[in-house]
Amino acid sequence: MPTNRGGSDTSVLSRRAFLVGLGGGGAALIAGCGGSTLRSSSTTATASSSATTAGSTAPTSTGQSVAQALRGAIRGRVFEPGKPGYTAAARVYNLRFEDVHPRAVARPVGAADVQSAVRVMAHRGVRVRARSGGHSYAGYSTLSDGVVIDLSELDSIVVDRRSQTARVGAGAQLIDVYNALAKAGAVLPGGSCPSVGISGVTLGGGFGLAGRRFGLTADNLVSANIVTADGRLQTVNAQTDSDLLWALKGGGGGNFGIVTEFTFNVHPLPPRATFFNVTWPWSSATEAIAAWQSWAPHTTDKITSILHLDSNNGAPTVSTAGQYLGSSAAVSGLLAPLLAVPGAALTGRVEMPYLQLQLLLAGCVGKTFAACHTVGVFPGGMLPREAFNAKSDYVAKPLPSAGRAAMVAATETPGLGALLCDSYGGAVNRVAPTATAFAHREQLFCIQYYGQGSSASWIDQAWTKMRPYVSGQAYQNYIDPTLKGWQQAYYAENLPRLEATRQRVDPDHYFSFPQAIDS
Numbered sequence: 001m002p003t004n005r006g007g008s009d010t011s012v013l014s015r016r017a018f019l020v021g022l023g024g025g026g027a028a029l030i031a032g033c034g035g036s037t038l039r040s041s042s043t044t045a046t047a048s049s050s051a052t053t054a055g056s057t058a059p060t061s062t063g064q065s066v067a068q069a070l071r072g073a074i075r076g077r078v079f080e081p082g083k084p085g086y087t088a089a090a091r092v093y094n095l096r097f098e099d100v101h102p103r104a105v106a107r108p109v110g111a112a113d114v115q116s117a118v119r120v121m122a123h124r125g126v127r128v129r130a131r132s133g134g135h136s137y138a139g140y141s142t143l144s145d146g147v148v149i150d151l152s153e154l155d156s157i158v159v160d161r162r163s164q165t166a167r168v169g170a171g172a173q174l175i176d177v178y179n180a181l182a183k184a185g186a187v188l189p190g191g192s193c194p195s196v197g198i199s200g201v202t203l204g205g206g207f208g209l210a211g212r213r214f215g216l217t218a219d220n221l222v223s224a225n226i227v228t229a230d231g232r233l234q235t236v237n238a239q240t241d242s243d244l245l246w247a248l249k250g251g252g253g254g255n256f257g258i259v260t261e262f263t264f265n266v267h268p269l270p271p272r273a274t275f276f277n278v279t280w281p282w283s284s285a286t287e288a289i290a291a292w293q294s295w296a297p298h299t300t301d302k303i304t305s306i307l308h309l310d311s312n313n314g315a316p317t318v319s320t321a322g323q324y325l326g327s328s329a330a331v332s333g334l335l336a337p338l339l340a341v342p343g344a345a346l347t348g349r350v351e352m353p354y355l356q357l358q359l360l361l362a363g364c365v366g367k368t369f370a371a372c373h374t375v376g377v378f379p380g381g382m383l384p385r386e387a388f389n390a391k392s393d394y395v396a397k398p399l400p401s402a403g404r405a406a407m408v409a410a411t412e413t414p415g416l417g418a419l420l421c422d423s424y425g426g427a428v429n430r431v432a433p434t435a436t437a438f439a440h441r442e443q444l445f446c447i448q449y450y451g452q453g454s455s456a457s458w459i460d461q462a463w464t465k466m467r468p469y470v471s472g473q474a475y476q477n478y479i480d481p482t483l484k485g486w487q488q489a490y491y492a493e494n495l496p497r498l499e500a501t502r503q504r505v506d507p508d509h510y511f512s513f514p515q516a517i518d519s
């Protein structure tokens with residue numbers, strides 16, 4: 001079953017259906033790519049980048065430019081600086097990397113083209129980076145001194161109802177995966193941002209609002225086709241290479257080769273799902289944090305929620321939003337511990353068919369499927385790009401009152417930023433820390449410090465305030481180029497096995513980026 005890339009443009013969810021179900025407070029919190037009003041309002045932020053080297057069309061030692069060499073090697077389009085289509089092809093999601101110009105962007109149409117591109121570029125000593133959705137926080141799917149292999153044409157999605165598996169092309173974006181799977185009565189857990197690529201999200205873990213029920217995206221991975229640095233295309237599964245399959249489940253995008261296709265176990269589509277939103281007055285913030293952290297990682301697996309603390313330009317807010325895989329009637333009772341906090345209000349509660357709710361969470365109310373993609377990147381896409389910085393932490397023990405006060409103080413600091421806490425527990429934590437490369441299995445929640453625009457100062461102050469209260473781990477999919485000791489923070493006890501696997505499959509470390517696993 002193919003995706004609907006640029007396909008039928010039927011409206012996916014009417015604005016009225018959305019507004020009827022949610023009060024204004026709930027509506028304000030929905031913004032697909034991040035779940036925070038900050039994210040949706042940041043589109044006017046100034047672009048900047050520390051890496052501003054212009055792409056070069058200079059010939060290689062053979063006298064042929066890399067673009068010419070790629071054109072000779074692959075089916076599919078190759079874009080080069082100064083030529084039509086290059087500017088759009090070079091874009092990634094975070095506007096901070098707008099000025100990074102690869103030497104060429106190759107858009108292969110099949111796995112064999114990826115093999116050829118890798119062989120030809122490796123032979124010439126030209127670096128390549130894979131790109132799926134282009135959402136790497138640190139811009140690691142682009143580079144100024146090499147070539148981007150953009151997998152967006154490898155976007156086919158085929159569901160096998162009998163085996164309850166789905167084969168997903170490495171360039172598919174989450175909203176297209178959800179759409180194709182829902183048509184086949186199936187679901188795969190993943191994030192809410194519709195334009196995140198299946199590759200990056202899976203290879204780094206993949207947390208979303210069905211996560212406590214169905215696990216991480218990576219937990220559902222059963223097989224992957226991957227092109228390694230020697231240009232070989234291998235099918236990696238538990239029989240052919242259990243170490244590499246283990247490593248692909250959270251070992252981080254860009255480390256082992258270029259995946260061309262994933263096969264996932266999928267789950268029966270829940271018939272209905274309910275979005276909810278609870279707000280508290282800021283005066284109850286510490287109690288709200290206490291109630292949420294005692295409840296969110298331990299409640300029924302059918303609920304996954306995110307706690308939001310938004311600085312909101314000096315008028316801080318605290319709320320939680322989440323998804324319940326059931327009907328709305330049960331929600332008030334399930335949220336009772338949160339609603340017991342003084343001033344709590346259930347400001348949003350809307351029950352919908354599962355796919356419709358994913359569109360709501362994606363910020364795609366009233367938009368077509370084509371429009372539910374990034375503007376200027378995907379044909380017909382209307383969702384804005386952003387400039388942002390982020391860091392992350394994990395919390396393994398309930399925050400004591402001083403830790404909760406630190407969160408409150410961080411949020412009250414002037415500036416624009418947010419602390420977004422993803423609740424773990426449930427299916428995510430039933431997997432042992434060493435069973436997959438994703439080590440963060442004994443954590444209660446992940447804090448994402450998110451700062452709007454190109455300045456990182458707001459998140460730095462928040463991250464600094466929280467040092468005494470966090471576990472020392474960080475989420476590799478909220479990849480943080482400024483993090484010292486990132487190897488341990490991302491991979492913990494899994495680092496040695498990851499280093500060994502990397503050494504085996506890419507001994508020359510051809511696939512490289514600043515936080516690549518190296519031994």
Ligand SMILES: Cc1cc2nc3c(=O)[nH]c(=O)nc-3n(C[C@H](O)[C@H](O)[C@H](O)COP(=O)(O)OP(=O)(O)OC[C@H]3O[C@@H](n4cnc5c(N)ncnc54)[C@H](O)[C@@H]3O)c2cc1C
Pocket residue numbers: 033034093129130131132133134135136137140141151170190191192193195196197198199200201203204205206207208252253254255257258259260477478513
């Ligand atoms: C707005 C926004 C919302 C997000 N929401 C969530 C969320 O809800 N849950 C969550 O878990 N994460 C979330 N993330 C983080 C996201 O999972 C990571 O940024 C992820 O790496 C993005 O994947 P991508 O394919 O879009 O990115 P890309 O930039 O294309 O790739 C990310 C990394 O993977 C490599 N890579 C890409 N394709 C391949 C491939 N086929 N084979 C090997 N390596 C490859 C790239 O080289 C790069 O190093 C969000 C990110 C953003 C920007």
